[in-house]
Amino acid sequence: MTVIFVFGSNLAGKHMQGSALTAKKFHGAVEGQGEGLQGSSYAIPVRDQDMKPLPLWHIARSVNHLRELAQSRSDLQFRVAAIGCEDETFSAEEIAALFKNMPPQFDLPYVFLTVYAGLSNPLHQTREVRAQNAAVEVIDGLLERFAHSKDKSEALLMAMMVSLQSVREIEGDEFVSQWLMAALKDTMGSRLNDALVVPA
Structure with missing residues (x-):
């Protein structure tokens, strides 16, 4: 089974830091491609071309596209980074809600799992x-x-x-x-x- 690294990106496809830089260095993310499957990674845009946060409905649409891909590709395993939460652009609750009820081949980050379990989230700490x-x-x-x-x-x-x-x-x-x-x-x-x- 092929592992796909799911990372937070921007519509300009500038993979400069955080999980985006990891995806570029180690998982074949393509500079200039802000969304979708690329190499052994998948980009979910959380910012626009000017690096301003996208509305949650836009991110939800991108997550749904990823869900559709997963449903059609049982040979892929998706390892999801804490997209949108790394720099505290969005709360873990906001993004975790978008990834609820994903197909079984998803490995979700710890911060999302704590939200689902109703546990204390370390990202809430200052x-x-x-x-x-x-x-x-x-x-x-x-x-x-x-x-x-x-x-x-x-x-x-x-x-x-x-x-x-x-x-x-x-x-x-x-x-x-x-x-x-x-x-x-x-x-x-x-x-x-x-x-x-x-x-x-």
Whole structure:
């Protein structure tokens, strides 16, 4: 059975990022083709030629075309990306509703399945909450991994990097730059000022 990667695209067929870029790099998506079967991928447009979001009825029509293809091609298995939800253009509820009751050869993304099951959807979390949760999960894993190790420096360094990335997600690069400069001044004192002096 041939696996077809279903991705979100635009009517201009510019496969620049997210699942569209994945489809272009690995699944034969054709630049300039914004909808339909191409290589081992299938494009569902969620934006127009000017990259503005399409109305849901337009996306629903494209999903129906995909459904008709699936009904006529039992040899194809469709692996669907979280189209339209990757950049939060649409909510998972809006897009998941369009993919309900698809033929059995569809593998739907986790975020759609959580909607059908009435579970908490991770895309509902703010970027800040997702960053915090990711940092906590990784740091917990590091602590467990290095619990019996004599050298915990690697774990500490990795934990610092994860925490730094989390702060960047929440507060932005400008905050991180100022925070790092303040930390360096605390640890290096006057030596930092000397190091930052540019020779005349």
